[in-house]
Amino acid sequence: xxxxxxxxxxxxxxxxxxxxxxxxxxxxxxxxxxxxxxxxxxxxxxxxxxxxxxxxxxxxxxxxxxxxxxxxxxxxxxxxxxxxxxxxxxxxxxxxxxxxxxxxxxxxxxxxxxxxxxxxxxxxxxxxxxxxxxxxxxxxxxxxxxxxxxxxxxxxxxxxxxxxxxxxxxxxxxxxxxxxxxxxxxxxxxxxxxxxxxxxxxxxx
Amino acid sequence: xxxxxxxxxxxxxxxxxxxxxxxxxxxxxxxxxxxxxxxxxxxxxxxxxxxxxxxxxxxxxxxxxxxxxxxxxxxxxxxxxxxxxxxxxxxxxxxxxxxxxxxxxxxxxxxxxxxxxxxxxxxxxxxxxxxxxxxxxxxxxxxxxxxxxxxxxxxxxxxxxxxxxxxxxxxxxxxxxxxxxxxxxxxxxxxxxxxxxxxxxxxxxxxxxxxxxxxxxxxxxxxxxxxxxxxxxxxxxxxxxxxxxxxxxxxxxxxxxxxxxxxxxxxxxxxxxxxxxxxxxxxxxxxxxxxxxxxxxxxxxxxxxxxxxxxxxxxxxxxxxxxxxxxxxxxxxxxxxxxxxxxxxxxxxxxxxxxxxxxxxxxxxxxxxxxxxxxxxxxxxxxxxxxxxxxxxxxxxxxxxxxxxxxxxxxxxxxxxxxxxxxxxxxxxxxxxxxxxxxxxxxxxxxxxxxxxxxxxxxxxxxxxxxxxxxxxxxxxxxxxxxxxxxxxxxxxxxxxxxxxxxxxxxxxxxxxxxxxxxxxxxxxxxxxxxxxxxxxxxxxxxxxxxxxxxxxxxxxxxxxxxxxxxxxxxxxxxxxxxxxxxxxx
Numbered sequence: 001x002x003x004x005x006x007x008x009x010x011x012x013x014x015x016x017x018x019x020x021x022x023x024x025x026x027x028x029x030x031x032x033x034x035x036x037x038x039x040x041x042x043x044x045x046x047x048x049x050x051x052x053x054x055x056x057x058x059x060x061x062x063x064x065x066x067x068x069x070x071x072x073x074x075x076x077x078x079x080x081x082x083x084x085x086x087x088x089x090x091x092x093x094x095x096x097x098x099x100x101x102x103x104x105x106x107x108x109x110x111x112x113x114x115x116x117x118x119x120x121x122x123x124x125x126x127x128x129x130x131x132x133x134x135x136x137x138x139x140x141x142x143x144x145x146x147x148x149x150x151x152x153x154x155x156x157x158x159x160x161x162x163x164x165x166x167x168x169x170x171x172x173x174x175x176x177x178x179x180x181x182x183x184x185x186x187x188x189x190x191x192x193x194x195x196x197x198x199x200x201x202x203x204x205x
Numbered sequence: 206x207x208x209x210x211x212x213x214x215x216x217x218x219x220x221x222x223x224x225x226x227x228x229x230x231x232x233x234x235x236x237x238x239x240x241x242x243x244x245x246x247x248x249x250x251x252x253x254x255x256x257x258x259x260x261x262x263x264x265x266x267x268x269x270x271x272x273x274x275x276x277x278x279x280x281x282x283x284x285x286x287x288x289x290x291x292x293x294x295x296x297x298x299x300x301x302x303x304x305x306x307x308x309x310x311x312x313x314x315x316x317x318x319x320x321x322x323x324x325x326x327x328x329x330x331x332x333x334x335x336x337x338x339x340x341x342x343x344x345x346x347x348x349x350x351x352x353x354x355x356x357x358x359x360x361x362x363x364x365x366x367x368x369x370x371x372x373x374x375x376x377x378x379x380x381x382x383x384x385x386x387x388x389x390x391x392x393x394x395x396x397x398x399x400x401x402x403x404x405x406x407x408x409x410x411x412x413x414x415x416x417x418x419x420x421x422x423x424x425x426x427x428x429x430x431x432x433x434x435x436x437x438x439x440x441x442x443x444x445x446x447x448x449x450x451x452x453x454x455x456x457x458x459x460x461x462x463x464x465x466x467x468x469x470x471x472x473x474x475x476x477x478x479x480x481x482x483x484x485x486x487x488x489x490x491x492x493x494x495x496x497x498x499x500x501x502x503x504x505x506x507x508x509x510x511x512x513x514x515x516x517x518x519x520x521x522x523x524x525x526x527x528x529x530x531x532x533x534x535x536x537x538x539x540x541x542x543x544x545x546x547x548x549x550x551x552x553x554x555x556x557x558x559x560x561x562x563x564x565x566x567x568x569x570x571x572x573x574x575x576x577x578x579x580x581x582x583x584x585x586x587x588x589x590x591x592x593x594x595x596x597x598x599x600x601x602x603x604x605x606x607x608x609x610x611x612x613x614x615x616x617x618x619x620x621x622x623x624x625x626x627x628x629x630x631x632x633x634x635x636x637x638x639x640x641x642x643x644x645x646x647x648x649x650x651x652x653x654x655x656x657x658x659x660x661x662x663x664x665x666x667x668x669x670x671x672x673x674x675x676x677x678x679x680x681x682x683x684x685x686x687x688x689x690x691x692x693x694x695x696x697x698x699x700x701x702x703x704x705x706x707x708x709x710x711x712x713x714x715x716x717x718x719x720x721x722x723x724x725x726x727x728x729x730x731x732x733x734x735x736x737x738x739x740x741x742x743x744x745x746x747x748x749x750x751x752x753x754x755x756x757x758x759x760x761x762x763x764x765x766x767x768x769x770x771x772x773x774x775x776x777x778x779x780x781x782x783x784x785x786x787x788x789x790x791x
Binding site: 034037041044058061064074076127153154189190193 | 345346347348349350352374376377378379380381382383384385386387388389390391392393394395396397398401687691695696700701702704705706708709710712
């Protein structure tokens, strides 16, 4: 079979193996053609053709680099991607294709007719929570919140105003008044926001 | 020592083969000189199209058979069949569309592509519509909801700004928008795809594109592919190499002869003829089939011709119809030899490495050349780097500051027959040339556009964008704000800071940054604004403007990238707003 590439870089453009597609389709509810396209995307991000992605590979996407929360998003992506099924998190350095698709599956729109609607919602909230929780101890502290807010507005707000916004946020969400927000408190406060729509991406079939 | 029989055979073969080959070469040169064409290449191209379409149908039918055999759940079946039918119908439709059709918007994906075909109706341009449709949107993964824009006027993360009851929590809500945008960008973004070879819809029988399509379909296809392979390497390649060498020799010789003449009208005419002929020979050496449209706008007097950049062949392609002056860095070796040869016959601008970094020196040279009415129009590619011909990226403003008339040119290649895009970080020059010479053909459509000049009050950057828009619209390319240099270097922090500023503006519009519990606050200068904070206020920024931020990335040219980074200072103003700004938020 003539598969050799003549003088062309990036030779890892093979299609994913069928069994790999089956497993992923089973795990994530993506369709076969979606998985194939995601694989093409994976390959184009994996410029060195190593078969896995590192943080820099994602940070090289210009639109993500311009995003004020870009770094945090990449970090959350790698943390959630490396997580185990029981929910324990490990911040990993590399993601393979299967983990890549798994993270993206959290952003599928929620299908109300299926079961596990609540789980889906929790998964989405978890991603957002991890983005805030820098040290991964399960709580968002004031300092962590200030860091995120600072990333979003940069030099355009005085630190007094930063404090004010933080106070306000914590006043609303921190039910236990212990100066930090736990995941349950976070979920409760997010009930007002339409997280399902905000964190759902319209995948084309 | 070969046996006498073998020797006899070789001699006979070369006698019979050589004259035909020699004749072909002579005919080609003659035709090139006269500027005519036998139309052979067009026939060749049409035959190839038929073969590709047959190949594509082979792949589809076998794929369908395969799927029916394996036990795939029913709904997946239906999905993909529908996709295929859609594709086929679309392709047929566009084949039948007349040349006057006004364009369409691609359904999937975020970018809207308006494609207008030219005023001239001819059988050639009707194939243009199908050409553009070939690389459609079938590969999109998502329909994007959000987009971070680089320019000022559009509101990004577009959604309505509603006054929010819980003002603090608005920030968390916004951060989730940023998350969504980030994840969408990870899945699909406008820039990364521009630096890879364009995706083809059907296979074009070249090894380099085979892995996506060809997974051993059937014997017929393989046989055809092998035949094509042999044809390309054994027949086309030697012929093309010969032509290439002849073209080069012709260029060197003719420019030397023209160089003898003193500057004047005669020299200019001779140069014109010589350049056209020599580029036509060279273009036949890669089997280039070039269609020129709207020739009435072709630049004849001095000025700057501006085009989108896809490959090193661009100069040659454009030079088969018109003569230009070139500008570039002087190289050594073969390229340097050619540069010197060209300079003998007409004036071009070659600057050396040290001058390349000095923008004002280059711009001075440009100005001098452009103001001389006897000189030829200069050909410039303002993107600065090769893009894969699906989009037009940011134009550098240097050539638009000079004040000359700009002659925009739009170029669109049909990459079904051979993709001319060169990613210099992935392929070397030699590999690239080999690829070019073993492709089926290089097909290009060139549109000349009416000349444009800078408005009185117009900034160079705005003028550049205006020209870029026109070129993108004509060529059916996506108009992007992103800098082509992102191929090699990182996004400068300046752009991030701009996004931060935009967000801070939005935040101040619907949320209040005042304290949740009233306290005596000493030093606010403006007490009248209430805590609804709806009035838009200028951002309280540590810098007066974005221009003050350090320029963190400096790139000089294709070959070397100089990246200087200086850490961004972080001004933290403690309880004292910057005095010159009126604070409307309280």
